Amino acid sequence: MSALVFIGAAVAEIAGCFSFWAWLRLDRSPWWIVPGIGSLCLFAYLLTLVDANHAGRAYAAYGGIYIATALLWLWLAEGARPDRWDVAGACVCLIGAAIILWGPRG
Known part of the structure; x- marks a missing residue:
């Protein structure tokens, strides 16, 4: 389940950031940031659904998924x-x- 949440979060984060990229670097309308902000909020929410004991560990494991999704x-x-x-x-x-997400913890 965590992998699916991470993938959803990565797509939401990339889409949200891309909306700003499109506006500022590709000369698209500033209206592009409206769905981008919603997408970034979805990204933040999805990361709270990961089954991890600590936020930092969830974010660290998410980094690998983010890179592959990017x-x-x-x-x-x-x-x-x-x-x-x-x-x-x-x-x-x-x-x-x-390793970060599923490594044995003592």
Whole structure:
């Protein structure tokens, strides 16, 4: 369940941040930030649903999912295919996220 929440949070965060990118860097209408703000609020809410004992641990594990999702966004939304170094880096991050999230705690 945590993985799905993390993926949803990552998509919401990237979409929200992209709305500001579109407005400020791609000369889109300032109205782009309205759904962006809603998306960023959804992102923050979704992270509260993760089953973790501490917020910092949830955020750290989320980082790996965010990186992999950002590369998918790069490919699907922006049309730039990630290279092998992007994929390798994302794999390392996902392994790190899994260790943080599911590692045995004493």
